[in-house]
Amino acid sequence: MTTAPDPADLTARARIRDAALRHIGEHGYERATIRGIAETAGVSPGLVRHHFGSKQALREACDEHLMKTMHRLHEQAGQQPPVGFNPVAVMGPYRRYLARALSEGWASPFFDEMVRIGERWLAEADKDRPEPPDVDPRTRAAVLAAMALAPTVLSQLVERGMGAGIDSAEGQDKLLRALLDIHSHPLLTPEEAARARAALDRGRPG
């Protein structure tokens, strides 16, 4: 469960970084304070600066650590996309931080990677499709990635709707079943979609 706490990682530096991940995940970057992070890590605010230079640099170190960890998880999990295209389950303790990074807009590298993965995956899935889609794969993957990340980013709100914590077993079960249902029952019939597309085409040249 505990995503591999990196041996030789009990150093103050690592403690500070972990505290920052937690604090920023909980309060967001703006509201997270160096003093608060230092307190959680059990060190002085000065030491934070000593090790990382500035608040911004500390965040970048967190980003880097997150990216590295994710790559490790991604490799050891194999290539197959998780059931229902659900990244919530995987992220574990980093979920909140990731959500902040996404919604506060500094997680572009991560998102780009998700788009890349999604693009490859869609290319595979598109093989047995009669007519090709009329949007470029990149756009489709980007929108799909955003949708896949929605429960992560809006966890607070989704939890309200589900009536269960998104990290709890019950919440995960509900979320997965909902995703399965949604992704296997299209909201629009091919005819409806074609009609809407035609309407768009009609508007486009004008």
Added chain:
Amino acid sequence: MTTAPDPADLTARARIRDAALRHIGEHGYERATIRGIAETAGVSPGLVRHHFGSKQALREACDEHLMKTMHRLHEQAGQQPPVGFNPVAVMGPYRRYLARALSEGWASPFFDEMVRIGERWLAEADKDRPEPPDVDPRTRAAVLAAMALAPTVLSQLVERGMGAGIDSAEGQDKLLRALLDIHSHPLLTPEEAARARAALDRGRPG
């Protein structure tokens, strides 16, 4: 285009509120400052306090105004859900503010309303479905609402992937086509979904 600028709305109070909507939408609540809002509105910081009492109260006034405007739009747009279940197009100038409200977690009332709407809509769509879904409608609606809001909340990232501004004509076209495609082509076949569901069932009782 300009969502009805409310007659008798050239008052300083209204200008402040609009400036706040813009500033908070652009920078988020934390980073938005009373001074900046006042400057944009062309008044003194003191007047902001005079009219609204506090920063928090100002935000609540914005929320209220947004809710009211949305209700008006929703009524005059009729009941039918917008094509592809896409709230981006409708929100216009409030889009950024709404995105902030959602991702910074103070937009519960709005989200709840979306869930309610989605629930009604799903109930309708479920009529011609052989077997009933195995998740409660509320959860399904909540997850669906979150997914529908994803392009709004993660607009910055989606724009990267699309290579077009989400408010531009080109971006809207791309987004709509992507949504049409996604919502009319399920990611999972019924068999795959059933298999995954069975796996969940197996894990549940244990």
Added chain:
DNA sequence: ACACCGGCTATACGTCGGTATAGTCTGCTC
């Protein structure tokens, strides 16, 4: 003409948070 009131401004206060700096302590090397 005068008082009053609400919209509005100028200015000041207290706090908080990032940053800077000087200094202490611990462990290692020669």
Added chain:
DNA sequence: GAGCAGACTATACCGACGTATAGCCGGTGT
């Protein structure tokens, strides 16, 4: 054991921001 390096702390500085207060100014009713 002297001296150095680096981890670590205490303290101060400075700007920014929310908030508070006192007062101005123009219009309105009597």
